Amino acid sequence: MNLDALLQRTDVWRGGRFATAVKAVPSGFSELDELLGGGWPQGALTEIMTSRQGIGALRLLMPALARLSQDDRWICWVAPPHIPYAPALLNAGIDLSRILLVHPGAQHDGLWAVEQSLRCGNCAAVLAWPTLDDKVMLRRLQLAAEAGDALGVLFRPRHFVQRPSAAALRIQLAPGIDGGLSVSILKRRGGWAAGPVHLQTHAALALYSRTTTAAGNFRA
């Protein structure tokens, strides 16, 4: 039996198939794309675990969101913790007219909105910040993301790392050197845990220092 014949057999499972079946949205960081097998998985759920805010979790997504906003689909933010600041999104190259902000009153309404948005097929990406620990909920959201071909991203506190999850991709972020970001892959469908990889996401900060003029003595 030659190799081709062997591969035709239905009972032969090849590990690489999953990786090629998932559509990827280039993340804009070549080192990360390499680890992710092309980029963020479209039509799947991604969990981003961070220990604290302000280290660059959102900035990590900006190149991908900028690309997705060129499509005719929504970039849906469900119950963001603060106001997504329009001038900064514009600077990141995002088409603001594709942004949809959803402010549900209650937590279960929020999960409902996330599921609806993922599933409907009119959202390119759905971002959410759920605090509930619910395995079934993650499974539902993963299925909804598959059904709606959406990039579902959940930002979650780091202590959820130990919990089981149906998300196709789970990554963990930590502050890197020189204001950069350290990214570890905890789980990837069709791939292996990997990292950490160090990304220079703080280029924005350098720019900020350059464009603004130095002012007077602020400690006065």
Add this chain to the structure above:
Amino acid sequence: MLHWLCIRAPRLPLEIFARSVNEAQPLAVSDEGRRASVLLCNDAAQEHGICPGMPVAAARALARDLIIQPRDHKAEQAALHSLAAWSYQFSSQVSLYPPCALLLEVQGSLVLFGGRVALLRKLHTGLAELGYRVQLAGAPTPLAALSLARCQREQMVAEQHRLAAVLAPLPISVLDWEPALLECLDGMGVRRLGDVFRLPRDGLARRLGQHSLLYLDRMLGRQPHPQTLYRPPTRFKHRLQLPSEVEHAQALLFALQRLVLELCGWLRALGAGVQTFDIALSHGRGRYTALCIGVHKESRDAEQFSILLRERLARLELQESVIAVELRAEQILKLEARSLDLFGQSDGRSEGDLLDRLRARLGDQAVQGLSAVAEHRPEYAWCYSKPGHSRKDSNGQQRPLWLLAVPRQLETRSGRPRLQGELKLQAGCERIESGWWDDQDVARDYFVAINPSGSCYWIYRELTGERHWYLHGVFD
């Protein structure tokens, strides 16, 4: 050729109540009279041994939870009109034959709806969805169709020459004549229509009157029978009485869905759609709860409306129990026939459907778009806008991705701002002094600051007053 189709709803007095609830609670309608008796009852009541004609008191004894509603002729008339409005989608010539029948001229519709079988199936399914069990019958003349429907057999007679033979075995009770006339016929030993047809014409005219002769001639197609045509109203206002009080909003969905189906049938008939419709949940004594359901683009998609209704009801808490529901639509918009199929569904769900669903459940204010405004004061450099319609004016300055809705005052230690440790200010400061013209002026020095754990913030210090430090954004 099949010309006329009769839709007869003999259980209408019961169905005006029964069709608004899903659960099978025993239900009966009582006839007014000296001794109140059961006129009609549902299957659940029959299982308890209740049957039409039984005294109300006896029926009550058989089923403790039996709901008895007195017959409501006015509501029956309204229901018949609603049915006519719904049927108008199948024929532009609809006539009312009270108390419980409609006649549709269907010669033209047969081709449009893909033949007799397909049309009948559509009518049966549609009417069942509305909550009516009907008898359908077709014939070349309106009165023949009506008589066939009255004798409770679904018969379709297409050929005029067969008509007399088909009608002959029917009992004379199918004629909607005055009881005195029928008794007179009965006294003559005339029991079936065939017997009536055989009577000499002049004798029949003398005994029963000229109008009876005309009736028979029209029935057999010997004389033309002009119809008083029904015209659908230009506004939709249908009401459904609930058999018993409802306390949970979700339980109203069933009744409202039936009204939505009626609405969509009426809209199809008019070739129109609606963007909004109103719902009144009546609590009695003139009190009601009003709801408004809106879609982004005019539609007559019953499924789409039902989904929105379900979401709207899910966040509704009833303060009082509901005794009736009403649906109103006033502003109708012409819909392009091409973009919709027969059942009013558009080819694909548009992006607005998501917005409609989110708004229906979370409220209008919960769904927003985002705009950037060219303005120096950070809190005014953005605003909410209609989703899909954004302004994109920016000064191009580097800004944090998160802005705090309200700046948070930072604690300080020996004059230095802290946030989970001392904040290290990065080189560069941006002075923003603006807004003196609208009394919302700001005078601040903005900095990028990093705390010991590596979190990066956008903070400012007031240039006036107490000169406090504030957190205003997060570089995340």
